[in-house]
Amino acid sequence: MPELPEVDAVVRRLREAAEKARVESVVVERAGTVAPQGMEEIGVVAGRRMERVWRRAKYILMEFSGGVYLRVHLRMTGNLYVLPDWRLRPVGARVWWRLSDGRVMIYEDPRALGRVHVVGWEEIEALDRELGPEPLGEEFTVGVLREILRGVKAPVKPVLMDQRRVAGIGNIYASEALWWARIHPGRPAGEVAAGKVKVLHGAIRKVLEHAVGSAYAEYTQPGKMAESESFGVEVYGREGERCSRCGTGVERMVQGGRSTFYCRRCQAW
Ligand SMILES: [Zn+2]
Numbered sequence: 080m081p082e083l084p085e086v087d088a089v090v091r092r093l094r095e096a097a098e099k100a101r102v103e104s105v106v107v108e109r110a111g112t113v114a115p116q117g118m119e120e121i122g123v124v125a126g127r128r129m130e131r132v133w134r135r136a137k138y139i140l141m142e143f144s145g146g147v148y149l150r151v152h153l154r155m156t157g158n159l160y161v162l163p164d165w166r167l168r169p170v171g172a173r174v175w176w177r178l179s180d181g182r183v184m185i186y187e188d189p190r191a192l193g194r195v196h197v198v199g200w201e202e203i204e205a206l207d208r209e210l211g212p213e214p215l216g217e218e219f220t221v222g223v224l225r226e227i228l229r230g231v232k233a234p235v236k237p238v239l240m241d242q243r244r245v246a247g248i249g250n251i252y253a254s255e256a257l258w259w260a261r262i263h264p265g266r267p268a269g270e271v272a273a274g275k276v277k278v279l280h281g282a283i284r285k286v287l288e289h290a291v292g293s294a295y296a297e298y299t300q301p302g303k304m305a306e307s308e309s310f311g312v313e314v315y316g317r318e319g320e321r322c323s324r325c326g327t328g329v330e331r332m333v334q335g336g337r338s339t340f341y342c343r344r345c346q347a348w
Pocket of ligand 1 (some may be wrong): 322324326327342343344346
């Protein structure tokens with residue numbers, strides 16, 4: 080599943096390839112991808128120029144001339160990219176946009192769980208309000224993280240993964256950041272000591288920045304990064320292997336239905 084770093088890589092590539100390009104026509108190959116919208120809504124992008132593309136949590140947002148916006152969520156297997164010619168589109172192409180220079184922007188999604196919608200600015204603002212700060216944004220300071228955790232009795236790991244509190248720290252990166260900060264994932268969020276919060280903040284940034292760089296260099300298909308160890312995963316998916324810091328076996332536990340990996344010794348309660 081594409082996580083924040085992969086979505087960020089998709090956005091950066093699109094920015095390079097398609098920003099300022101003009102859309103000539105829109106083709107919806109699978110109605111479910113844009114439902115409940117139809118061509119009447121999706122088609123309004125035709126004839127407009129893509130002014131900018133950005134990311135909010137795991138949403139890809141695009142602004143077109145005339146104040147029209149496109150909101151894309153990749154879910155499990157979605158991918159969005161530009162090809163030199165529409166005839167090169169893959170079997171899993173669900174929606175595509177022919178560009179005036181002959182190229183094509185493709186929304187590919189083999190499992191077809193992702194969604195593509197045309198939205199207004201109010202919906203972009205509503206999305207913004209529902210989500211916590213971006214962990215890589217300037218607004219995410221040590222003080223902000225301290226406020227997010229303050230007084231919260233729930234375990235720190237699921238709190239970090241709650242999109243309403245902080246947007247876009249996925250399962251892998253929450254496990255990794257807690258290992259770097261030497262914090263037990265089950266510890267109540269409000270009980271993480273002030274000094275540790277500062278270390279955790281740095282660890283979240285470090286892990287995500289590293290993953291973003293790695294995803295940009297390597298991301299081609301959804302799911303690839305989760306299996307790849309190229310960004311130097313320390314504990315995620317390494318149950319039974321030795322912790323690189325102390326040699327104790329990495330353990331797995333389930334929190335909120337998701338696997339958490341940690342070192343019992345480095346991340347003592
Ligand atoms: Zn350890």
